[in-house]
Amino acid sequence: MQLKTAKPKPMQPGLTPRQIxxxxxxxxxxxxxxxxxxxxxxxxxxxxxRSTVFEHIAELRKxxxxxxxxxxxxxxxxxxxxxxxxxxxxxxxxxxxxxDADETGIPLVGRVAAxxxxxxxxxxxxxxxxxxxxxGDDTFALEVRGDSMVGDxxxxxxxxxxxxxxxxxxxxxxxxxxxxxxxxxxxxxKEKKRVRLQPANSDYEPIYSDNCRIEAVVVGLVxxx
Numbered sequence: 634m635q636l637k638t639a640k641p642k643p644m645q646p647g648l649t650p651r652q653i654x655x656x657x658x659x660x661x662x663x664x665x666x667x668x669x670x671x672x673x674x675x676x677x678x679x680x681x682x683r684s685t686v687f688e689h690i691a692e693l694r695k696x697x698x699x700x701x702x703x704x705x706x707x708x709x710x711x712x713x714x715x716x717x718x719x720x721x722x723x724x725x726x727x728x729x730x731x732x733d734a735d736e737t738g739i740p741l742v743g744r745v746a747a748x749x750x751x752x753x754x755x756x757x758x759x760x761x762x763x764x765x766x767x768x769g770d771d772t773f774a775l776e777v778r779g780d781s782m783v784g785d786x787x788x789x790x791x792x793x794x795x796x797x798x799x800x801x802x803x804x805x806x807x808x809x810x811x812x813x814x815x816x817x818x819x820x821x822x823k824e825k826k827r828v829r830l831q832p833a834n835s836d837y838e839p840i841y842s843d844n845c846r847i848e849a850v851v852v853g854l855v856x857x858x
Contacts, residue, residue: 648696648718654679655689656698656715669707682797684808684816684848685773771797774855775808775818782806782818784833787854793818794853799846806851811842821847 658678662670672690676683690709693699698715702708711719777791785806787793793806801807807821809830819830819840830840 648698649689651679651681652689652693652698653719655686656693656711656719659699659709660711660716660719663710669709671707681773682848684775684810687816688775772852773797773849777818781832781834781837784835785820787818787833788856790857792855793851794855795849796852797848798850799848801847801850807847808849808851810846810848811840812844813846816848818851 655675658675659670662674662678670678672683672686675686679686690699690701693715694701698712698718700708700710700712772794774792774794777787777789777793780789787806793808795808801821803822805821806818807830808816808818809821809828810816811830817830817840819832822829822831824841827841827843828845830842830845832839
């Protein structure tokens with residue numbers, strides 16, 4: 634997909650409106666305060682969770698649009714590639730791209746039996762993540778890395794659909810932040826003076842913590858076959 638300005642330039646492949654928003658927020662923060670924002674400040678600015686900010690930053694670094702010094706606070710810096718990209722975007726083109734992304738869906742034409750065969754009836758509808766899980770900043774997706782949840786049939790490369798929440802019930806699948814920095818996907822259990830984050834793979838030990846923050850509960854799963 635391309636965004637067109639007065640001088641058309643191709644859109645960065647795979648770049649989402651939220652990632653553009655994040656880049657713009659970092660640049661604006663640096664220009665106004667002369668230093669880089671933290672994850673918490675970006676999360677507050679955009680109204681999203683820190684884990685979501687972390688995931689977007691990781692993707693932007695993969696695309697060579699952000700640089701950072703490992704272990705150094707406030708070191709986020711847009712690259713020259715990112716500056717060129719932002720310089721060639723207008724508010725109108727950004728809004729148009731966001732609207733296109735929201736409306737994208739896959740044709741839903743009926744049902745198929747996984748047991749006894751059923752009558753083939755073709756419908757005309759559209760299947761989208763928004764229609765199933767809702768739209769808004771409280772719903773987001775994360776790509777799964779690792780195999781600690783394979784017992785729940787959650788595999789590396791899957792996408793979990795998450796809804797932002799600071800609380801969870803025992804047994805719910807959650808995205809949790811441990812010790813204010815490490816994000817993990819596990820089942821949540823509350824114990825007397827701590828919480829247990831339970832994997833679904835016997836090769837992994839449970840994580841016990843008295844410093845754990847729930848960022849989101851998992852409400853769905855998307856897998857590319």
